[in-house]
Amino acid sequence: MAMKAKLPESLDQVEKVYCETDILIIGAGNAGCFAAIEAKRKNPDLKVTLMEKAYIDRSGCLAAGMDAINTYLKKGKTIEDFIKWSRSQAGGLLREDLAIKVAENLNAPVEEWEEWGLPIKKNEDTAEYANRGKWDITIQGESMKPIIAEKVREYGCEVLNRVVATNYLLKDGRVVGAMGFHVRQGKMVVVKAKATIIATGGAAGIYKPYTNDGSDSHHQLWYSPFNTGAGYAMGIRAGAEMTTFEMRWCATRTKDFTGPIDTISVGYGTPMINGKGEKILQKRYAEWGGETAPRFIRANAPMEEWMEGRGPCFMDTTGMSDEEIKQMKNDYLNERPTYVLFLAARGQDLKKEPIEIYGNDPYIVGGHTASGYWLNSEDWSTTLPGLFACGDVAGGVPNKFVGGCAAEGLLAARGAVEYVAQLNGEIEIDEAQVEAEKARIYAPVFRLIEEGDGVKPKEMEERMQRLMDEYAGGVHQFFRMNEEQLQYALKHIKILQDQVKYLIANDLHELMGAHEVIDRLDVAEVLIHHLLYRKETRWPGWQTRTDYPEKNDEAFDCFVNSTRDPETGEVKIFTREYEQIVPGDRMKPN
Amino acid sequence: MPPKVDLTKCDGCKAEEEPLCEQICPGNLMTLNDDGKAMCRESRDCWDCMSCTKICPQGAIETRLPYQLGYYPAKLIPKVGTNKIIWTCVDKDGKIERFIVKTRND
Numbered sequence: 001m002a003m004k005a006k007l008p009e010s011l012d013q014v015e016k017v018y019c020e021t022d023i024l025i026i027g028a029g030n031a032g033c034f035a036a037i038e039a040k041r042k043n044p045d046l047k048v049t050l051m052e053k054a055y056i057d058r059s060g061c062l063a064a065g066m067d068a069i070n071t072y073l074k075k076g077k078t079i080e081d082f083i084k085w086s087r088s089q090a091g092g093l094l095r096e097d098l099a100i101k102v103a104e105n106l107n108a109p110v111e112e113w114e115e116w117g118l119p120i121k122k123n124e125d126t127a128e129y130a131n132r133g134k135w136d137i138t139i140q141g142e143s144m145k146p147i148i149a150e151k152v153r154e155y156g157c158e159v160l161n162r163v164v165a166t167n168y169l170l171k172d173g174r175v176v177g178a179m180g181f182h183v184r185q186g187k188m189v190v191v192k193a194k195a196t197i198i199a200t201g202g203a204a205g206i207y208k209p210y211t212n213d214g215s216d217s218h219h220q221l222w223y224s225p226f227n228t229g230a231g232y233a234m235g236i237r238a239g240a241e242m243t244t245f246e247m248r249w250c251a252t253r254t255k256d257f258t259g260p261i262d263t264i265s266v267g268y269g270t271p272m273i274n275g276k277g278e279k280i281l282q283k284r285y286a287e288w289g290g291e292t293a294p295r296f297i298r299a300n301a302p303m304e305e306w307m308e309g310r311g312p313c314f315m316d317t318t319g320m321s322d323e324e325i326k327q328m329k330n331d332y333l334n335e336r337p338t339y340v341l342f343l344a345a346r347g348q349d350l351k352k353e354p355i356e357i358y359g360n361d362p363y364i365v366g367g368h369t370a371s372g373y374w375l376n377s378e379d380w381s382t383t384l385p386g387l388f389a390c391g392d393v394a395g396g397v398p399n400k401f402v403g404g405c406a407a408e409g410l411l412a413a414r415g416a417v418e419y420v421a422q423l424n425g426e427i428e429i430d431e432a433q434v435e436a437e438k439a440r441i442y443a444p445v446f447r448l449i450e451e452g453d454g455v456k457p458k459e460m461e462e463r464m465q466r467l468m469d470e471y472a473g474g475v476h477q478f479f480r481m482n483e484e485q486l487q488y489a490l491k492h493i494k495i496l497q498d499q500v501k502y503l504i505a506n507d508l509h510e511l512m513g514a515h516e517v518i519d520r521l522d523v524a525e526v527l528i529h530h531l532l533y534r535k536e537t538r539w540p541g542w543q544t545r546t547d548y549p550e551k552n553d554e555a556f557d558c559f560v561n562s563t564r565d566p567e568t569g570e571v572k573i574f575t576r577e578y579e580q581i582v583p584g585d586r587m588k589p590n
Numbered sequence: 591m592p593p594k595v596d597l598t599k600c601d602g603c604k605a606e607e608e609p610l611c612e613q614i615c616p617g618n619l620m621t622l623n624d625d626g627k628a629m630c631r632e633s634r635d636c637w638d639c640m641s642c643t644k645i646c647p648q649g650a651i652e653t654r655l656p657y658q659l660g661y662y663p664a665k666l667i668p669k670v671g672t673n674k675i676i677w678t679c680v681d682k683d684g685k686i687e688r689f690i691v692k693t694r695n696d
Contacts, residue, residue, distance in 0.1 A: 054616040063616045064639035117694040142675065143693040162618070183618055216592060216656035218634035219617075225637050226617050256659050326689075333677055333691050337666060338638040338653060340689075344681035345660025509618055509631060 005186040005508065007445050014438055015187045021049035021158070023416050024177055024193035026165045027231065028052035029060025030402055031391025032199035033148045034109055034409030035416075040155040042417040049158040049191060051178060053200075053512075054226060056149045056159050060201055061224045061392070062402070065142035067263055067335040069110050070401040072137045075128060079103040083582045085135065085589045086399040089294045091539045092586035093247070093559070094370055095396030096579060097377040102397050105407035110137075113406075117147045133266040142334045163189050164512050165230055167437050168196065168238050168387065169429050175238070175387040176427045179437045183508050188438050194423055195386055195416040198373070199409065202249075202365030202392035203229025203523045205516075207474040208465035209361040211256060222251065222258045223363045231393035232364065233519035235373055236526055239566045241383040243395040243559050243576075244370040245523075246530035248362040248542050250299045250479050255312070255356035259339040263331050264315045264355060265291070268324055272301065272357070274310040289589070295368075295399075300541030303359050303478045314354035325350050359475045359541075364523060367392040367405050369542065374561055374576075379415030380408065383563075386419070388412040396559075444505035444514040454504035457513035460496060464517065467492050468524055472531060473544060481531060482547040490528045497521050526562055526571060533560050533573045592633030592654060593620070593642050599650035602626040611642035611651060644670050 008014045023039050025032045028050040039048045052059055073082060082103045087094050114120050119140040121130040129137040152159065162183045169177040169192065177193040204223040211220035219225040235242065252261055252272070264270050271279045271291060280301050282290045288297045302313035317325065332339045343350070366372035372395030373382045380388050390408035397404060447454050468474055471489035473481035500518055505511040536552035537545050559576040580586065593611070602622055603609035611620040611628050620642050623629045628651065630636060636653075643651045652665065661682040669676040673696055677689040 054618065055613055058614050058639065058641040059616050063637070063641055114695070119692045119695050140692050142691060147694065211659065213656070213658045216633050217658055219637050220656070220659065221637070224616070225635070326687075329679075329687070330689055330691055333675070333689055337640050337668070337677070338655060340677070340679055341653070341655055341664055341666035342660050344666070344679050344685075344687070345655050345662075345664035347661070347682045347685075512618065 005184060007186060007507065008442065009449060011439060011442065011446065014442055016190060016434070016438065017187050018190045018192065019049065020192045022046040022194050022420055023048045023197065024051060024191050024195070025049070025197045025199055026051045026178055027060070027198065027200035027391070028056040028152070028159060029199060029201055029391065030062055030148070031405040031409040032197070033152050034406045035197050035199060035390055035413040036152050036157040037155050038410045038413035039417055040157060042414060046417065046420065047158065049160060049193070050152065051160050051163050051165055051180065051191060053162070053164045053183070055161045056152065057146045060145070061227065062141070062145040063224065064336060065334045066139065066144060066402055067141060067331040068132055068136045068138055068267070069403045070136045070262065071106050071399065071403040072110055072129065072135065073103065073106055074131065080582050081590070082135070084584055087582070087586050088589040090370065090398040091294055091296060093244070093538070093578065094398055095377070096581040098375060098396045100581065101377060101411060102400055102404045102407045105410050106403050109406035109410065110403055113144060113147065116151055118144050136262070136266055138267070138331065140334050160189065164515060165200065165234065166441055166515055168234055168384070170238060170433065171428055171430055174385040176429060178234070179434065181441050181511070183512050186508055188441060190429070190434055192427055192429055194420045194427060195388065197388045197390060197412050197416050198231040198235065198393055199389070199391045200231030200393050201227035202363055202367065202371070203227060203232060203520060204363050205461065205465065206364060206468055206520050206524050206527065207361040208469035208476070209258065210475050211258060220258055222253050222260065222360050223365060227392070228516040228519055229364065229523040230519045231389070232372065233522040235382065235384070236522045236564050237566065238384055239563055240387070241374040241561055241563050242526060243372065243374045243561045244530070245364060245527045245562070246534050246543050246560060247369040247371055247398070247539060249365045249368040250362045250475070250541050251295065251360055252299050252302055252357050253360045254339065255358040257339055257342045258360050259332070259336045261315055261357055263328060263335070264317065267331060268320055268328055270315045270317055270320065272298070272313065273316045273354070274305040274313050276310055280305055280313065296539040296542040299359060300479070300544070302357050303541065307478055313357050315357055316354045317350040318352065318354055320350065359479065361469070361475050362473070362479065364527060365392045366395050366397070367400050368398060370396050370398045372396070379418060380412040381415055381419070388416045441515070442511070443501070444503040444511055447502065448504040448506060454502040455499060457503060457505065457510055457517050460499065460503065461513070461517045461520070464493070464496055464521060464524060472528055479541050480544045480546050482545060483532065486528055486532050490525070490532070493521060493525050493528060497525065526564065529562055529571045529573055530560055592636055593630050593651045594654050595628045596650045596652070597627050599648045600627045601648060602628065603647070610645045610647065614641045614645050616641065640668065644668050644675070
């Protein structure tokens, strides 16, 4: 049995472990794993290292599995069709240059996953994958993460499990690896790398979830609660350019469980109804396409019904057959198995009682909306030399989902391999930076030893989540916000950032919690700046400004980007023009 | 939500370098208590992904829903095979449903 590591009692006692690699990938989820495999395929002589906060077999968004791939180009569908659909779903704003390249690579990783063992349902007559809506295919993905983890090992990639990344190693403005700590051993880990790919996922837990009863439901979230925005925060602290944080991922999810509903709506064509039994989308949002309205409309619709006194709202399952209901529960077992338990615990017969729906706590997640690193479409590089990004942490390509995040893994790996090939000379690191980071990482441990008192990570997390929920458009406020509320939120986020010095950690798990809240605060700060800048309402639900309820194309039909100055801490907000490549009305799917 | 550990079944994975539930948990939540039995250190922080429940060689872990969200005593028990999982679901009134889900191609 492994011995539990003791916390260091002073800074001198902290053991530092140095590693060196050619390509470092931070985050071994779907995108990171595909990046690792692709880098090895492009050049087997390269050393490829994955730094993973959890354990690769069940880490990231796919820990429990997945029941569909939402972006697969079926026979007869073109890349242009896909861009038009995705663009309209995102309210007309996406990076078309990036999205086209993602679309070109959507199918290969899915087919490869199938070869490696992932069961995908086929249409018996055509031998094509069985449809689930226009772009979706049904998979039986309970084991898709262990399957890809096996392949990562087979390809000879090195995996550093249970290492929490905290900051990039920087040398003369270039990213030359990353630093962090081992959450089991307590050692500081310094990985020097020729190229670095960030693939840590998006950010959950910025906002307070409504299921939080103060006891056992704090992580009853749709998005992985262990994706805490580390990759965004590391980029923000190093001055990377970020885009579109204000396009928050608020969605309609199953009430009280915050589970996915595409399984029900797309999978089984059930309509969304209100408490009066009216088909909400068909009745009030017909001009947006009814049941296939853009995602932000579908997120906002049930919340509007509640506000107007017509809640609760449901996905009407009462017309489903017994066979369909059984199959739908099967689908849930492949992605969120405890939703089947939830229905059983409610004693709910879906033919008599439909599935209730509600909004979720907002997430920042580039796989669904467009928040993340601003990328160069030539090679998936970020604005920091030596750093590439893929998956939910990468910005500009909404609706990429699991398939698109895998595709970005391939694209970022190709960029990184080419970058490494043209490098000359040894990489040097700045030992002063390593020492400063060591002090920053372990500060909550020594504060507790020296002062015996301070702020627990959970206390700070809950303060931040309540603040964001109430003043920056959380689910309890029906996603609404105004200038004064956002300014209030920003003022208090700045106070919390200053109070980080009082954080205390009693063990390594709590130390991880401390860094998770520090990272989330940096994401929240930048998010508020983005929300303040967009003085319009472009995506009701995702971004609802009560003081600017209309869309203003003249001023804001563009990307809102930001950088935070690493020296002064000042957040600079600016815009970048929309570049249309695929012709047509950007709000129309065809 | 909190994995509930049956202390009579859990042997702390003595033969393993690290208990399997501790190794697999994506939230770093499973650990051993002073008696060498598995425990969830922060039940509020569980995402109920069921990774610990599925991997436990003793079948000692049950994933429960928070009572605030779903009524007692519903259960969902996975029996993990090489290429499939047989799920048994018992609702709050004792009604049983069974599902066989393929997890890997043969």
